[in-house]
Amino acid sequence: MRSFVVEPVSRPLSGRSEVPGDKSIGHRSLLFAALCDGEVEVGGLSGGQDNARTRAAMEAMGVRVVDRGPGRVTITGVGVDGLAAARGAIDCGNSGTSMRLLCGLLGGQRFDSRLFGDESLTRRPMRRVTEPLRSMGAVIDGVSRAERPGEVYPPLVVRAARGPLVGIDVELAVASAQVKSAILLAGLYADGPVRVREPGPSRDHTERMLAELGAPIAVAGDGSVTLDPVGWDRHLTARSLEVPGDPSSAAFLVAAALLAGARGVTIARVCLNRTRTGFLDALDEMGAGVRRAVATAGPGEPIGDLLIDAPGGGAALRATSVGGSLVVRAIDEIPILSVLAARADGTTTIADAGELRVKESDRVATTSAMLRAFGVEVEELPDGLIIRGQPGGRLRAAHIDSHGDHRIAMSATIAALVADGPSRIEDIDNVATSYPGFARALNQLAGGQVVTQVG
Numbered sequence: 001m002r003s004f005v006v007e008p009v010s011r012p013l014s015g016r017s018e019v020p021g022d023k024s025i026g027h028r029s030l031l032f033a034a035l036c037d038g039e040v041e042v043g044g045l046s047g048g049q050d051n052a053r054t055r056a057a058m059e060a061m062g063v064r065v066v067d068r069g070p071g072r073v074t075i076t077g078v079g080v081d082g083l084a085a086a087r088g089a090i091d092c093g094n095s096g097t098s099m100r101l102l103c104g105l106l107g108g109q110r111f112d113s114r115l116f117g118d119e120s121l122t123r124r125p126m127r128r129v130t131e132p133l134r135s136m137g138a139v140i141d142g143v144s145r146a147e148r149p150g151e152v153y154p155p156l157v158v159r160a161a162r163g164p165l166v167g168i169d170v171e172l173a174v175a176s177a178q179v180k181s182a183i184l185l186a187g188l189y190a191d192g193p194v195r196v197r198e199p200g201p202s203r204d205h206t207e208r209m210l211a212e213l214g215a216p217i218a219v220a221g222d223g224s225v226t227l228d229p230v231g232w233d234r235h236l237t238a239r240s241l242e243v244p245g246d247p248s249s250a251a252f253l254v255a256a257a258l259l260a261g262a263r264g265v266t267i268a269r270v271c272l273n274r275t276r277t278g279f280l281d282a283l284d285e286m287g288a289g290v291r292r293a294v295a296t297a298g299p300g301e302p303i304g305d306l307l308i309d310a311p312g313g314g315a316a317l318r319a320t321s322v323g324g325s326l327v328v329r330a331i332d333e334i335p336i337l338s339v340l341a342a343r344a345d346g347t348t349t350i351a352d353a354g355e356l357r358v359k360e361s362d363r364v365a366t367t368s369a370m371l372r373a374f375g376v377e378v379e380e381l382p383d384g385l386i387i388r389g390q391p392g393g394r395l396r397a398a399h400i401d402s403h404g405d406h407r408i409a410m411s412a413t414i415a416a417l418v419a420d421g422p423s424r425i426e427d428i429d430n431v432a433t434s435y436p437g438f439a440r441a442l443n444q445l446a447g448g449q450v451v452t453q454v455g
Helices: 021-035 049-060 097-108 127-135 177-187 203-212 246-260 278-285 331-340 354-358 361-371 404-414 427-434 437-444
Strands: 003-006 013-018 036-042 064-071 073-080 111-116 140-143 153-158 167-173 192-195 217-219 225-226 262-271 291-296 303-310 349-350 377-381 386-389 397-401 422-427 450-454
Touching: 003 111, 003 404, 013 246, 013 437, 021 036, 021 049, 021 073, 021 097, 021 203, 049 064, 049 097, 049 427, 097 127, 097 153, 097 177, 097 262, 111 127, 127 140, 127 177, 127 450, 140 404, 153 354, 167 450, 177 203, 177 225, 225 450, 246 262, 246 278, 246 303, 246 331, 246 404, 278 291, 278 331, 331 349, 331 354, 331 361, 331 386, 331 404, 361 386, 361 404, 397 404, 404 422, 404 427, 437 450
Parallel strands: 013 262, 167 192, 397 422
Antiparallel strands: 003 422, 003 450, 036 073, 064 073, 111 153, 140 153, 192 225, 217 225, 262 303, 291 303, 349 386, 377 386
16 A cells, blocks of 8 residues: 655745646546547546546456557447446446446346446445336346445446336436436437436536537526437537546646645646536635636537636635535536645635535545644534634644545645655555556656655
8 A cells, every 4th residue: 555755845836737638527528529420539548547447347248448549549439229248247446437337328228237446436326326226127237235225335336228228307416517417428328318407406417418419408497407318319529538637636736736735837728617616716805816727618618728817825815605506517616625624724614515525535524534633623514524724823733544535545645745844645556546647747847755655
């Protein structure tokens, strides 16, 4: 089991960095390209393990994927109806996105499939995606546990469909891009319209990309999404797809620059989709002054640079309250946002974030434990955190167990940059699932070796 040893920085960060391709868009690019008619070139893929799981799943079902260079592949699509049964079970590793999206895709196929993952993924509940798919006629079996009757856990078995799935009009209790996307994917194999409504906005990469490829999908003024396959020719148009930089990965470099101080830090080619900018919007409320320079609308996604000049470090941050739809748009960034709150002036409250309890770790609990180890006063809520900021001085050097959660490991690494001595972050192997090269990027911006991987 590997660890990071992190030295505190002694000067502001500076320089230009590019983050890996966005995981969410990468998953969808690999999956939708496989359903196109013809060759699709996909560029900007992250190289992380999560996207690799989706790629391997599509290859196992007969899709040819050829590497063309770093982050670039050519996918020979088999068409919407051209997938074949995998010879064995499909390993989703640590990727909940792979498993949930594949549930939607496989629910309408004419063959059986089995999905499994690592120990962490096996603990993640799946009922919120299997339930609406079952209402469409998909047959999905999972594992039950006595401590949570009625819940469904991996491994999952998706049975061959006996005929077309049925259209549904469903209102999700909690906004979720993964669940919405699974339902829309299943809608490609339905005999009637599929409409998904949510209580607030979630990531809209699926509907953007499907529209780009010619799927019969429409977004209404109330935010509801409808896919109507009736009369559709069942063809997705092959066209090149370029994956922009991951805003969730960029958040860690932005936070490092704000905490340690920055003289001309640029994070380039980041996806600035409005459903993904909750972290940046929260920073605006905290007075961080991160500038967004939108360069292009891209193929369906706005892309631009993030510019940070903060020579004084975190002392200028002020506390804020985060909840409601903002939490949905910043759910993956809550741990690193909590680190920034620990250095802000005042008390920050994060609410409506109960979904964090069922991520790679219980992120409410692990974020709270991480902050306390650094000497921060924090109160754990059922659905969030109350963080009492300490804008002056240094955090206490700490020894952190990340519990195998890549976002906790990276958040702790950023906090350690402003500690009063060296810190050690344990169990960091899963950082590679989302951000290969994370330590290297930090060292480059710091102008020296502040993060060392050991073990």
